[in-house]
Amino acid sequence: MDARIGIRNTKSMLFKGLIVFLAFLITIPLIIVLLYIIKQGVTQVNWHFLTHVPAPVGEAGGGISNALIGSFIMVIMSSIIAIPVGMFAGIYLSENPHTKLAYYSGLCVDILQGVPSIVVGIVVYFWIVKPLGTFSALSGSIALSIMMLPIVIRSTEQTLRLLPPSLKEAALSLGVPYHRVIMKVIVPCGFAGILSGIMLSVARIIGETAPLLFTAFGNPYLSTSITKPMESLPHLIFTYATSPYDEWHNLAWGASFILLMFVLVLNIFTKLITRKWNIQL
């Protein structure tokens, strides 16, 4: 009997050791990627790098200002499209979970989340780029907003569903009309959750390359016109990293570093916001 217990204890110890080891192991790829990009990229970044457009082949210097501004404009535009639509759709799903419409639109959201980003790009290409006859920042933003939608919808829905129904009843019993109950009580109470969903969706689309390949396309010059092609950080990385020139490779490393830092900071901010603004029920 004692021997059996000994074997069992050893097995448990081995099992525990295994899961600890694997949990540790998965941090290694992330750390390697981080360290490598920091090592390659950090030396590229300076004021000149951030404020100049890429230099032509053979010339020294050059920066990524066109991609920084392009990414910024496109993220703002996709947010303007996706946040209101996603939030209201999420409110509907959390308010009416048992309707047919909620079932099917929830299903569509799940499927949309699984659609490969390049497919979204192709669809937007056929719908918007072809009829308009030109690549444009607008079409890129639409493609990105489609990528954003499922995350915003689901995070809004899940946040609001956790709020107790007594909160809604309290407002309704004061004679507050339904739309004000939602906008003045329910949404403010779930604000931290909704905001963190929005930030995570921004962190997700800022690094998307595929939907931009045939929509915003890319632009070696600085452009702020939304009807013209526009550069973005991931597209710049893609173009310059696959080029045969060392200067351009360095540019790509620098841009990767900036992109990585942005995503990292956004994720940390999201964590802080959910902790700080979370409302005690």
Next chain:
Amino acid sequence: MEHTVVSASKFNAWFGDNHVVKDVTIGIEKNQVIAVMGPSGCGKTTFLRCINRMHELIPGATAKGSLKLYDDEVYTMNPIYVRYKIGMVFQRPNPFPNLSIYDNVVAGYKLNGLKMAKADMDVIVEKSLTSAALWKEVKDSLHKKGTFLSGGQQQRLCIARAIAMEPEVILFDEPTSALDPISTSSVEQLFHELKENYTLIIVTHNMQQAARVSDKTAFFYMGELVEFDDTKQMFTAPTDVRTQNYITGRFS
């Protein structure tokens, strides 16, 4: 009859096919405390929620019959207006967690977008909190969140929130069932003071509470209003055998 605030005649309510309030006829007079008691599932809370039309918010819930606030038929009035006139306090304290104590009291005005001078609002806040016996405890922390208060204080805050709207009637749905004995007695104290200005209808599981606080008691059983009489009469000499069985603890 002119003192009757809320009256129902042949009033019925359903959840889907489930007939939960059956042919209730009752007249509730002004400035009284009415206790509504009965075993679980007897329809007392449903009846209460019909009075300010909160019942219909549940999918599948319907109601039929006459229910009047003074001379107006509640079911033909705008529900929003009904809820201005008939306040409600719930089983669990539910102050708005995103609002301060101050804003919680005037939530009925602010959430409805009614504009008001700051000075007028200050007056309402102080008056309502005083009526709810909470002013002394919170007057120095009016701008803290309402959820920092204890359970009993939160419930009194919810009462202040209902009072601030100056309703005709305040409905209480088992208002002390989530509170400790000390908070319970402070809320019960309040009922005596509030009936000077308001008519109170209190659903309670607790017979002792009904006996302590109410002028009249209504006993519901299986969706029917079995008996409605002066509380003293009801607890000493009930006329219906079902009331007697309930009061003596034959069933609960």
